[in-house]
Amino acid sequence: MNTEQARFNMIEQQIRPWEVLDPTVLALLAVVRREDFVPQAYRSMAFMDTEVPLPSTTSPALQHMLPPRVEARLLQDLDVHKHERVLEIGAGSGYMAALLGHRAQQVTTLEIDPDLAQFARQNLERAGIGNVKVVQADGAKGLPGEAPFDVIVLSGSVADVPPGLLGQLKTGGRLAAIVGQLPIMRARLTTRRSEHDFVSVDLFDTVAPRLRNFDEPSRFSF
Template sequence: MNVEQARFNMIEQQIRPWDVLDPDVLSLLAVMKREDFVPASQHALAFVDMMVPLREGGAAGQCMLEPKQEARLLQELRLQRHEKVLEVGAGSGYMAALLAHRAQQVITLELVPELVALAKANLQRAGIMNVTVRQADGSQGLPAEAPFDAIVLSGSVASVPQALLEQLKIGGRLIAIVGEEPVMRATLFTRTGEREFGQVVLFDTLAPRLLKFPEPTRFSF
C-alpha cells in the first residue's frame, strides 16, 4: 500500500466531503500518522471509511471512529492553543494526539487497562508530550482538574451527564454523539453562564457506546 496516497485519498474522498474544510485541520490530518495508532492486526484499515476495532473480537465501544467523524468533531470544537481539554474514551490515543496539536494540554480518560497501555505507548512513540492518559470512569469526568475549555466524548451516549457540562468553563464547549440507534446526533454544547448551556445539533451519525454512561430506563408491560 502506498501510505501517503492512501492518506491523501482519505482526506480528499472521505473527510472533505463531510464539510471538513478548515485548512489547519486538513494540514494536521495530512501529517499525523493515523496508521501508527491502529493495532497491527488492523493496519490495512487505517485509512478506510469505517470504525477500526481496537481489541480482539471488536468489543462494542472499543474502536477508532471513522476518519471523517474524528476530523469533523475536531473542526467543530475550534480549539485554541492556550486551551485545556478533557477527552473521554482514549482508545488508541489518536484523537488525543489530534487534540494535542490544537490545544495546550489534553487529559484523556480510558476505562480499559489494555487501551490505557496502548494509548500511552502510541502517544509516546509519536513524541506527543502534552497528553496525559489516565485509567478512570469517564462518565464522572474529572472534577478535581476542572474547569476545562473543551470536553470531547469519543463515542456515543444516551445523554450528556449534567456533571460533565458543569466541568466546563464559561464559554467552554463539549462535543458528543447523543442518542440511540438508529438516530444519533453529534451535538455541540456551550456553557453560556453559571447554570446556562446552549446546544447545536451538527450532524446525524452513529457511534458505539462509551462505557459506564447511564442508559435510559426501559419500561416493559
C-alpha cells in the same frame, strides 16, 4: 499499500466532502500518522471510512476507533485553541488525543480499559506528543478534581450528556458528544454561556459505540 496516497484519498474523498474545510485541520490530518495508532492486525483499515476494532483482553465488548471523517468533523467544530485545556473521555488508541494535543495547551484523556490506556500511552509516546496525559479511569464522571476545562469531547456515544460533565466546562467552553439511541444518533456541540446557561446545536447524524458506565434511559415493558 501506498500510505501517502491512501492518506491523501482519506482527506480528499472522505473528510473534505464532510464539510471539513478548515485548512489547519486538513494539514494536521496530513501529518499525524493515523496508521501508527491502529493495531497492527488492522493496519490496512487505517484510512478506511469505517470504525477500526481495538481488541482488548479486559473489555467486555470490542472497542473501536471512530471513522476518520467523524474525528475530523468533531476536531473542526470544537475549534480548539493553543491556550486551552481539553478533557477527552474514551482514549481508545490515542489518535484523537494526538490531534487535540497539536491544537491545545494540554489534553487529559480518560480510558476505562487498562489495555487500551496502555496502548494509547505507547502510541502517543512513540509519536512524540508530550502534552497529552492518559489516565486509566472511568470517564463517566469526568475529572472534577482538574475542572474546569475549555473543551470536553466524548469519543463515543451516550444516551445523553450528564449534567455533571457540563458543569466541568468553563464559561465559553464547549463539549462535543454523540448522543441518542440506535438507529438515530447525532453529534451535538454544547457551549456554556454562563453558570446556568447552556446552548446546544446538532452538528450531523452518525452512530458510534457506547462509552461504558454512562446512564441509559429506563425501559418499561407492558
